[in-house]
């Protein structure tokens with residue numbers, strides 16, 4: 001089964017748009033959205049993010065006098081995303097297995113654009129719409145972080161960047177990144193091990209005392225990278241670790257991050273050696289950065305109810321969900337915008353098996369059409 005939505009999706013995933021290199025994709029979207037009657041502007045976010053194009057904002061004036069509705073998706077894909085060759089098989093679209101597919105997030109773009117196109121073709125009146133297509137979402141939400149918020153008139157809307165059609169993600173954790181350096185003392189491992197302190201041993205001992213993985217229902221912790229040592233016969237002087245803590249609760253985030261750093265410090269303090277009347281102590285350097293704030297939209301907000309109602313209207317299974325990752329919506333929320341994340345049907349994202357079913361592309365389009373209709377009928381009154 002071929003349809004316009006499938007053809008459009010296939011044509012967009014063929015345009016290379018890895019993070020920081022979204023120019024070709026942005027130009028295509030500017031042309032398509034302009035042809036549909038939108039006014040398209042770009043900001044200068046890429047000057048700070050070192051990409052080749054800024055965030056794209058397309059404004060459709062609409063025919064119903066309401067506050068504009070924001071519909072958001074991101075232009076960039078993860079790697080490997082160059083030369084994508086989409087293949088249609090058993091009702092699903094895959095890559096040829098050598099790249100990702102880019103359904104994350106071109107399925108979102110297609111569903112937004114196709115929904116507006118169909119409303120226009122059927123001459124159905126709708127409220128003003130702002131389509132925001134961000135850059136460099138995948139490498140740190142840089143488009144959202146550097147967006148020129150003065151361009152936006154909308155205060156609410158949806159970001160299409162989740163999985164299951166019908167799901168409305170209203171909460172997502174905040175994340176602390178931590179970098180830890182453990183310093184020991186170098187020495188020959190055979191000739192004079194007494195004069196050394198193994199940074200690897202200290203790091204290992206500290207890690208063995210940590211609780212990692214799921215800490216509780218709203219908090220997780222991980223150490224993802226550990227590097228250290230220079231040779232088999234040298235007691236290692238330095239080990240570096242990169243980790244993260246995520247929580248839906250900011251106090252827990254700070255408490256767990258602090259506890260991890262404490263364990264490293266306390267462990268290191270137990271190690272010292274004396275060489276020629278001089279005491280050498282091990283020590284720890286650490287750096288913590290908050291990567292993104294939490295997203296916490298009340299499930300009774302009108303924007304949530306509209307998405308659920310719209311899903312129900314067209315026979316989808318509506319569901320409010322809590323997410324585990326960060327997305328542009330976390331950043332928007334810290335700027336006072338309530339933007340729940342909607343599922344587009346994308347599957348196995350960030351992998352060579354990434355895919356989307358044709359029926360989900362179609363259902364996602366119908367859902368966005370219905371959301372625009374429902375919003376245009378009701379408008380939004382924020383409760384917070």
Ligand SMILES: [Zn+2]
Nearest residue numbers: 074104105161
């Ligand atoms: Zn995404």
